[in-house]
Amino acid sequence: MMLKFIAKDIQFLKTTGHTPALTPPDIYYSDLLTQPSKEFEIFARRIADTCAAQKTFTTAAIQIDPATPEDAIDKANDIFHACFHSVLDENRGIWECLDPFTAIFVFWDYQTAAQGKKLLDLLNEKIAQALNTELIMGSIAFPVHNFPVEEMAGCALKALDHAAFFGPGHAIEFDGVSLNICGDRLFQLNDIDAAITEYEKGLSIAPANINLLNSLGVAFGVDGFLDKAMEFFEKARHINPEEVMVIHNIALIHRFNDKNDSAIAYLKKAHGINPDIFEIELLLGHLLFKEQKFDPAISHLDAAIRVKPESGTAFRIKGQILLERAEAASAAAQFNQAVKLNPNDPEALSGYARAMALQKKNLSIALSFAKKSLDLNPENEQYRQNLEEIQNIHDRIEETDQNSSIKSA
Known part of the structure; x- marks a missing residue:
């Protein structure tokens, strides 16, 4: 059962605002994994059939800048085809258009990872030049960790979503952050169990990633598994004792367990590190109010208002x-x-x-x-x-x- 928060503003922290805000994409292509289009289903079957015997191959999802003029978008399909076959041939790869802006490619028959990267960069460059626009690209080279062939197309889409946060002209190779972003998307869609699966996959690649540890703690916390949530928050705090989002989340677990003194102590520590985070000031003000400590409560509430009026x-x-x-x-x-x-x-x-x-x-x-x-x-x-x-x-x-x-x- 999900926790009922004391206010919509008092909830677990996923980020702290320390890093510059990035713009989420309008379309998450990883949504195709739960609601596949006909085009993606076709490509997924083809990659499973053609790549099962390959020891190495690269999968890439490439999107045209949505601001590209319409006449260029109209000829994108032909450009994808021409550029793919100018770099490779039908015996070395396959591709499929997912929509007018986006195509997904897979290719093999290269000797080293560096050669595969060189082919991918060449393909990216040729498409960008032919359309006179910038591209967004997500890619993954098989093998990676213990992920099966069947997941490579999906991983390329997750990497594309990751790259889209940075905008046109950026390319991202699939990593733990790609899985964190996919998990956050599923979390946003209220599919908490699926989000947990993505965060756990991310930790299998990057076991010391604080964002993944924190995200997994948040997911378990929202699902009501407070002890499990605390376990991951404490792992993250062990890696970086000064990470305020983790300290805040530990405080929130204490608050849900009616341990207000402990919650206040952690929040004061977080405030000492960064006094300009709305959620920390609001929760601290709320808990001090409950403890009848009115003057310091008002001080923190005024800080919260200053940050988020x-x-x-x-x-x-x-x-x-x-x-x-x-x-x-x-x-x-x-x-x-x-x-x-x-x-x-x-x-x-x-x-x-x-x-x-x-x-x-x-x-x-x-x-x-x-x-x-x-x-x-x-x-x-x-x-x-x-x-x-x-x-x-x-x-x-x-x-x-x-x-x-x-x-x-």
Whole structure:
């Protein structure tokens, strides 16, 4: 069973923001492994038939820059054919178009890995020159580790997705990062078991890769296997004790196990390494609030707001702290911002309603917000109590006003 997070912003860290952001591809060609097109199915059968007896061969997926002029794309199929046969011949390889932009190739009959790389570079160069555009390429040379022939086409697609993060003009040879990216894609599609398989394959190639160890820990954590998740986070921390995403994730496991003191200790260590990571500041602020340590909690929540002002969660938690301090007007201002950013946050709606009611201001709006919070989460007893409290305040004031009117008359 997947864990229910305390807020959509408080979750496991997959990256820390230390490295420059790369742009994910619009199309993940590795999706063809779970939803194969007719073209890919044809090629997969051909490679299984033709390469089973080959001791070495290279598979490459090549994509034209999507910004290439349409007239060049229209002739891509012919160019792929001409360039493939100018470098090789029908007895040394096969190829297939996957779509108007992309083709997948396999070739053999070379003596050394260097010769295979030279042929691949020549093929890449000829296609780029003929189309007058840059290419994105992912490749894999068999044999690699203990991967079977049948997986080579898929590995080339995973390498192509990897290369696509860097954009046109980049070529990537399949590696553990390619599997991390494929696992992340499956994770994004909520296929956690398949993602775990990809991360484990990646670790079989690169057992000391911190991103893979962390990714596997995250997948197990989201799937509810907290002990297994901690095992991989600790392996990653052993490799690099200063990696903040891993330290944060260990803290989150402690938080899920209701060990808030341990969680806070790890988060403070992560904060000391990098004080500008939203998730760390938000979770630290949240846990310090739960421990009634309001001043340091607000300090970390303010840091979270500075890093990510478009998230309403930190504003909402600040509002809750200010309500605890009986500072209703200041709390209302924080809840107001939280509701603007997320109009369907039941906790912010209920808190805002209560803050207005305590000031005896805008009681009709307070009632509507309190009712909406309960509609969004009908099982929450605190929202129900807040609604009843606000309704009572509203009714008393209305009754007082009516009595005053009668006496005046």
